[in-house]
Amino acid sequence: MRNLLANIKIKVDEKVYLKNPDTSEKGRHIVEQSILLIDELGLESFTFKKLAEKIGTTEATIYRYFESKHMLLSYLISWYWSWLEYRLVFATNNIRSAEERLKIAIGILSGKVELDMNFAHVDEVALQKIVVAESAKVYLTKEVDDNNREGFFYSYKRFCKRVADIVREINPAYKFPASLVSTVAETAHYQKFFSLHLPSLTNISDNKESQLVEFLTEMVFKTIGK
Amino acid sequence: MRNLLANIKIKVDEKVYLKNPDTSEKGRHIVEQSILLIDELGLESFTFKKLAEKIGTTEATIYRYFESKHMLLSYLISWYWSWLEYRLVFATNNIRSAEERLKIAIGILSGKVELDMNFAHVDEVALQKIVVAESAKVYLTKEVDDNNREGFFYSYKRFCKRVADIVREINPAYKFPASLVSTVAETAHYQKFFSLHLPSLTNISDNKESQLVEFLTEMVFKTIGK
DNA sequence: CATAAAGCTATAGTATTACTATCGTTATTA
DNA sequence: TAATAACGATAGTAATACTATAGCTTTATG
Numbered sequence: 001m002r003n004l005l006a007n008i009k010i011k012v013d014e015k016v017y018l019k020n021p022d023t024s025e026k027g028r029h030i031v032e033q034s035i036l037l038i039d040e041l042g043l044e045s046f047t048f049k050k051l052a053e054k055i056g057t058t059e060a061t062i063y064r065y066f067e068s069k070h071m072l073l074s075y076l077i078s079w080y081w082s083w084l085e086y087r088l089v090f091a092t093n094n095i096r097s098a099e100e101r102l103k104i105a106i107g108i109l110s111g112k113v114e115l116d117m118n119f120a121h122v123d124e125v126a127l128q129k130i131v132v133a134e135s136a137k138v139y140l141t142k143e144v145d146d147n148n149r150e151g152f153f154y155s156y157k158r159f160c161k162r163v164a165d166i167v168r169e170i171n172p173a174y175k176f177p178a179s180l181v182s183t184v185a186e187t188a189h190y191q192k193f194f195s196l197h198l199p200s201l202t203n204i205s206d207n208k209e210s211q212l213v214e215f216l217t218e219m220v221f222k223t224i225g226k
Numbered sequence: 227m228r229n230l231l232a233n234i235k236i237k238v239d240e241k242v243y244l245k246n247p248d249t250s251e252k253g254r255h256i257v258e259q260s261i262l263l264i265d266e267l268g269l270e271s272f273t274f275k276k277l278a279e280k281i282g283t284t285e286a287t288i289y290r291y292f293e294s295k296h297m298l299l300s301y302l303i304s305w306y307w308s309w310l311e312y313r314l315v316f317a318t319n320n321i322r323s324a325e326e327r328l329k330i331a332i333g334i335l336s337g338k339v340e341l342d343m344n345f346a347h348v349d350e351v352a353l354q355k356i357v358v359a360e361s362a363k364v365y366l367t368k369e370v371d372d373n374n375r376e377g378f379f380y381s382y383k384r385f386c387k388r389v390a391d392i393v394r395e396i397n398p399a400y401k402f403p404a405s406l407v408s409t410v411a412e413t414a415h416y417q418k419f420f421s422l423h424l425p426s427l428t429n430i431s432d433n434k435e436s437q438l439v440e441f442l443t444e445m446v447f448k449t450i451g452k
Numbered sequence: 453c454a455t456a457a458a459g460c461t462a463t464a465g466t467a468t469t470a471c472t473a474t475c476g477t478t479a480t481t482a
Numbered sequence: 483t484a485a486t487a488a489c490g491a492t493a494g495t496a497a498t499a500c501t502a503t504a505g506c507t508t509t510a511t512g
């Protein structure tokens with residue numbers, strides 16, 4: 001698997017970077033270290049200056065790849081969703097049963113990170129923590145409509161559409177497939193967050209991913225009536 | 227109703243302000259205008275300086291009420307959840323059927339703002355838009371555990387507990403009442419947001435609140451098995 | 453192999469933000 | 483009337499999120 005994936009690149013939409021970081025050593029280094037630093041400091045305390053120091057370069061260099069901290073975060077999150085999509089396609093390939101495919105999708109959304117499916121310069125576990133804690137900030141801004149037009153949310157929307165299509169396959173009469181899928185995606189994130197930080201808002205214990213899968217699977221299948 | 231409410235104050239936990247803005251004209255003015263300005267500019271572009279200019283005072287005065295912009299936002303959101311709780315208690319009073327009470331709770335969470343239940347210095351419609359677009363930022367920070375200990379999320383947790391208790395009443399065997407309720411609360415917000423800004427992620431049309439209620443009601447009742 | 457172009461480093465500078473501090477004036481209350 | 487709380491005016495600071503520019507390397511191309 002590792003060998004196979006070594007030749008695969010996760011494609012991220014052009015609008016979320018100025019210069020593709022995947023085309024140079026420096027660029028990959030920026031991505032790699034930004035994931036670790038955002039995870040460590042949180043988005044608010046993370047700055048390009050600190051990142052530049054960490055990787056032994058200057059702010060100017062980073063600005064050549066990403067227009068702003070917001071754009072860098074968008075890049076990371078787009079990368080994440082493209083990666084999930086790739087894993088979804090891979091994991092559901094040749095599986096006939098739509099129910100089974102939906103279960104796989106829920107598992108992936110709930111955050112089972114398989115260690116054999118990783119990329120050299122990306123710490124997927126840290127990246128997932130960033131997605132859980134920071135991704136809402138990418139769209140909860142006054143610039144959301146501009147960013148949407150520019151394609152910042154393409155990967156996320158594509159992933160959701162794929163899963164919604166499975167829901168439609170199972171029950172074509174169900175009226176809210178897109179809403180249900182985006183609900184599962186968002187819920188997976190903040191239920192994880194709540195289990196760590198606001199436990200009274202959830203029944204999922206810290207690190208009990210199976211409970212999250214059970215909660216979501218039950219909710220989805222009962223809702224679509226299967 | 228208006229007369230009755232004129233004598234009722236929404237109580238907000240002490241830790242989310244330095245000086246209770248509800249005890250002075252200036253304080254109420256700060257709250258009133260901050261709601262309008264955050265709604266207009268978004269949290270990122272909102273500053274105490276701009277707010278001070280708008281209400282004809284100085285930053286120093288605002289800092290006497292709220293330690294920071296983050297604390298002011300926490301105050302507004304706490305106020306919102308206390309207000310929702312008040313409305314929930316009022317609307318479900320004397321209703322025997324737990325199913326009926328749960329439906330009312332979903333309606334309130336979905337954002338039916340009743341105009342006869344308002345408070346002079348609070349524009350509840352603008353406040354709800356703030357809650358939809360900004361409330362996740364209150365807890366998605368590295369300081370969440372400290373803030374939680376200080377009681378920043380009391381109102382939200384209390385509201386959710388109340389609704390979760392209704393779920394337990396309907397089906398004591400259901401394993402995830404707290405998760406389901408926080409899911410409904412969060413879902414109500416971003417499905418609204420998606421319908422306005424990322425419509426491909428939802429099946430709810432802009433301004434069709436009834437669709438949101440239908441989506442959530444169906445999901446909840448099928449999930450808890452009623 | 454020369455040369456241009458691309459990419460990177462280093463440095464400097466700016467407007468704004470999110471505060472903190474101080475002090476004199478005004479309003480309230482005892 | 484005296485005390486005290488609240489407010490306004492002004493000043494200042496460290497950090498942030500950039501922008502600009504100039505010179506130096508590395509890489510690609512002819």
